[in-house]
Amino acid sequence: MNSVLKIALRNVGAHKIKTGIVGGLIFLGVFLIVVGNSFLSSTTESLRRAYTQSVSAEIAVIKNIDFDYSLFGTWNEMGNLHVPKLPDYDRTLEFLQAQEEVREITTVSQGFLVVNAGENDSDFWLNGLAIDPKSYGRVFNVEESLILHEGRMLLPDEEGIVLSKYAADYLRDYKGITVHPGDSLLLNGYSANGFRIREVPIRGIFEYRYVKGDMYPMLPRTCLMDQQNLNLLCGLNPPVQKEETSALAEELLFAPSEEDMFGEVSFDAGVSSDPVETDLSSLLGDMSLRHSLSQTENSDWQWFLVSLKEGDKKSVKAFRENLNDYFAEAFQTFTPDYVKDAPRFADQFLASDQEEIAYLRTYLTEEEKSQLSNVQSGAQDGAEQVSRIINRIMEIENLQKGSSLESYPFDSMTRNLMDEKADEATTRRLNRLMIEELFPYTLEKGPDYTVSEWWHAAAPMSMTTMGIQAVMNAALLILFIVAVIIIMNTLIISVMERTGEIGTMRAMGAQKGFVFLMFLAETLVISLIFGLSGMIAGSLIITLIGSAGIPAAEGTMLQMIAGGNTLYPALSGWAVGAGFLFMILTAVLSILYPVGFALQIQPVEAMREE
């Protein structure tokens, strides 16, 4: 064993070119991994700190939805989808407040708005963030995290908007509109209910202190406002009752006059003649609600933003996981009544007619039975399959009484049945089937809440950083593959050069294992020496840069991904670990083939030595 190591070490020194190539590549790889990943995880960390302090808090809780979401809108289909309102506001809030990890909770909603800048002018979009000023101030230390250029923050129970400095500057520079606190801004909103317009008083002009990023337009356009105005403009509250349009004539008087700073308001600007009719009525409907702020339920919020006492990554992750588990467990209480009642039904039915189960089962083919049991055991996602099976049984039962059941998920189908679209006996029978065969699946569908960390709420920015990280890791992967190939080649040449030496050793009685260990030791020694040097060099560089800081110029990529004006890179344990893994993997992967080659060398090769 000692002799193997001794020979390996001597060979490292003796074959300088080989050592140089192998060592150089490993040094470079480890160095780049340590520096690159440290740099990027510092940007993520810096971004995380900035966003949790100013925008997103540590944890976001929203209703379970199947599209991508953030506080900057649905960033894959901008403006088309809203996060739905929180399904069980009071109980969830109470529950969250009871958690000892929780520091403060606030609620927000998000919607896109357009500043009405007069006729024939292009739209200027804003990202409206409705806040509850009281709790918002507790979650985000507003004095610290916001710069108020003019005016003040929104007060509790007050309507109004705090404009971003970017928006104010933009309106001044490109639309010729100068706005100050005390003025009103005419805002448009679009929603499924139509087009809305409202006049909202400006309370202040602000800027985020730590969160920057002119590259992604929705951040500088984010404005803070009261909930009622946003809900009404973006149709975030339940549809307005038609009866209330009676007050419309009166409300029209509140429409801005020509003296208003934005000039004439044109309701049909950019809207074709046909929709105007309907849009106008809903608009007017809105206006009628203008002063009845209590119209919006207190619970009509989209997001809980939760700040934690311990804001470090690990605690946040643990809390998120616990919360997800809790919601998964508590799902029953958040599910519709007919599912909630299912166990009770099951009891009743089980007690009364056992033979009915057997009867229903006779309709199932063997394949369907196995499909159902797969779905129950969770081995297979089966909503579609199950609904197909139910459909088939219904056909047999001749039940398709006018309801179109094609491709219905089973739960809405059962709901239809409960609504007496089918006769009672059949409903019972199907419900039984559902309870017996499907209920376990329904329960496993998961929580009705999505609990996510800061980066989901801040998705566009965090995703950019993570995207850069992914690109860099892809580049490192390519470097890894190239390094393995080059090192492998170098080692094969080295093995071929030493054919005589290996043959001699074999002729003298060295087993194959000896040859294997000799080459492995040689490569590992090179990897360790150069890999550790790379690690030390990378760590030193990061530490040096970290103490000086990298200034990020206004409006640059770096500023955006760094979440501020100066980035202080810090050595990341993960980066060091990845560097170590690179080192070992490269060594082991690139040695395999050459060593296989060396093991094929026969002792007789010793005779060919020149």
Place this chain on the structure above:
Amino acid sequence: MNVVELKEVHKDYSLGKVNVPALKGISLTIGEGDFVSVAGPSGSGKTTLLNLIGCIDRPTRGELHITGQNLERLRDRELTELRHRTLGFIFQTFNLIPVLNVYENVEFPLLLGKRKQSRKEEKEWIDHIINEVGLGDRKKHRPNELSGGQRQRVAIARALVTRPQIVLADEPTANLDSATSERIIELMKKINEEQKTTFIFSTHDPMIVDMVDHVIRLHDGVIISGSTS
């Protein structure tokens, strides 16, 4: 007792599609403590024969017994063990390990197996052999700092360090001047007499042929004389 026994041994080399018969039915026996030379013109099969006896190559056909063991059934691991335990090699081109010094080169075969003596005994034995081949003052030298004759003597010391029963040497003097050659052969003869080690070497050198107990003469892959001692 015969330490080497060959029965109708053939060795064919294939060069592409052409079969080159290098040994054509060799039968011979070599007794313990023999000091034998294999002689013959170039291409007659001397190296091939030594490789087979040295278990570093396998015959195409025929039976080969080394110290009574039939080699045919041995796997690579067992053959390697046999080489380590029973055989010593002296290569024409010396084949020293370049990164090891004289002492370490001689020590090397001992490190491949289990230690059979104490560390101290082992060191004394290595020193003794190195002194025996006259390199006592060169222990720390690397091979590239030695002359051809000195390297050959290191190779001899290395071949003897495991106390093998059989030492094989393929043209051990081909790269040496005649005075050095003679000293080397005398050294081997001395060891042969002292330790009862069997020596088998191939040579062109008429001087060596004169110094050995008996000569196996090869011609074109066939033994023409000296198949038994």
